[in-house]
Amino acid sequence: MDFPIHRRNFLKTIAAGAAFGALGPLGRAQAAEDLVWMTWENLAKDDYLKAFLADGKVSLTKNFIGTDDEQFAKLRAGGASSVDLITPGLDKVEYYTASGLLQPIDLAKVPNAARLYETFKTTKLGKKDGQTYGIPFYWGINPIVYRADLMDAEPDWSVFFEGDKYAGKLAMRDYALEAIMIAALYLGIPRDRMFQMDDAELAEVKKALMAQKKLLRTYWNSIADLTNLFASGEVVCAFSWVPPYYDLKARGLNMGMAKPKAGVIGWCDTVAIPAGVTGERLDDTLSLVNYLLGPEYGAKLAVGGPYAQSTDSALAGLSEEQRSKIFTNDLSIMNSFVWKENPARYNDWVALWNEVKAS
Known part of the structure; x- marks a missing residue:
């Protein structure tokens, strides 16, 4: 299964601890107390995990990844027997469960899971047959960022379809999923239809993206x-x-961040446990999951991320x-979130996007 490029692909991926190939059964037998977490570099800083x-009851080997598809491919290639915890996107958990790579998580053994925000408790993503396979872990938004000194007013999604005044000075990400979601938001297509659009709706989306x-x-x-x-204007x-918003503000530029009322694209990653983790290792892994959802780790992530x-x-x-930077000063923002899902006709979405770009 190929996944779309992840928003954090720009993060530098480095080797940490043992190389992935050395994390087989023999390597684990030699250091049975060592948990292995496959994750993003920015989530596993030593200071975050110190507490x-x-x-000294357990140690931790970090196996860093650069993309979601890299993580999935490693598990499918046998890595599930060598890893205790992974970090898939909330919308990607279904690929792992379909391949039998994960085990359901006993939430009773993760007390901090009771403190999940309501939107994460009620989401259907990360679950299968009423059981949780990926616990929402950390989250954020993908907003509109703009030069407040070079625009007349705060923009909404319409600027990318009707903003003739700024023609030639607008940018969108080269990603079919988000591009089509934004066009659907602009067109007013109901959220419960967004990932199930029919031919007529997709034709309207294509027309809008052509104009964009x-x-x-x-x-x-x-x-x-x-x-x-942005910096050059x-x-x-x-x-x-x-x-870019925080980076450019730090350089002294007058930047703005808009969160359109029509909907904001939210993202969330989970913590998930491979199917083969059992016994004492499973208990230790659940303790780690509980810590990652707890106050010590959360404070470090909020300041160091900020996430x-x-x-x-x-x-x-x-x-x-600090709350403002991570969007928790006003949790009503979650009411406007549109979480990414895997469209039933994603191949058609990709084909549409490629047609738009080739036009």
């Missing part, structure tokens, strides 16, 4: 390139990730500024 490891293309400076792939385009408004946990465990200890 969990302080008593004429207004764009570029489709971006690299967040570093987008940041530079070549792009004044883009569908973006959050980092928000999917629980409220750390919230009381954060300043108003």
Whole structure:
């Protein structure tokens, strides 16, 4: 299964601890107390995990990944027998469960899971047959970022389809899923239809995206390139990730971040346990999961990320500024979230997107 490019592909992937090939059964037998977490580099900083490891009962090997599909491929190739915890996207858990790679998580053994925000308790994603296979772990939004000094007003999704005044200075990400979601939001297609659109609805989306293309400076792939385009003034408004907003503000630029009322694209990653983890290793892994949803880790993540946990465990200890950076100062924003799902006709979505780009 090929996954779309993940928003964090720009993160540098480095080797940590033992190489993946050395994490087989023999390697684990030699260090049975060592848990192996396959995750993103930015989530497993030593300082974040120091409190969990302080008593010395377990150690932790971090196996860093660069993309969701890399993680999935490693597990399918046999890595599930060598790893205790993984970090799949909330919308990707179904691929792992369909391949029999995960085990259901006993939430009674993860007390901090009771502190999940309501939207994460009730989501149908990450679950199968009434059981949880991926616990929402941390989350954020993909907003509109813009040069407030070069635009007249805060934009909404319509700027990418009707913003003739800014023609040639707009940017969208080169990603079929998000591009089509945004067009659907602009067109007013109900959220409960968004991932089940029929031919007529997809035809309207294609028409809108064709019109949009004429207004764009570029489709971006690299967040570093987008940041530079903002800095030079070549792009004044883009569908973006959050980092350029803070990066450019730190450089002294007057940046704005818009969260359209029509809907904001939210993302969330989970923690999930491979099927072969049993016994004492499973108990230790569940303790790690509980720590990752708890206050010590959450406070470190909020300040160092800045990213928000999917629980409220750390919230009381954060300043108003810190809450603002991770969007927890006003949790009503979650009411506008549109979570990514896997469209029933995703091949048709990709084909449509490729037609738009080739036009």
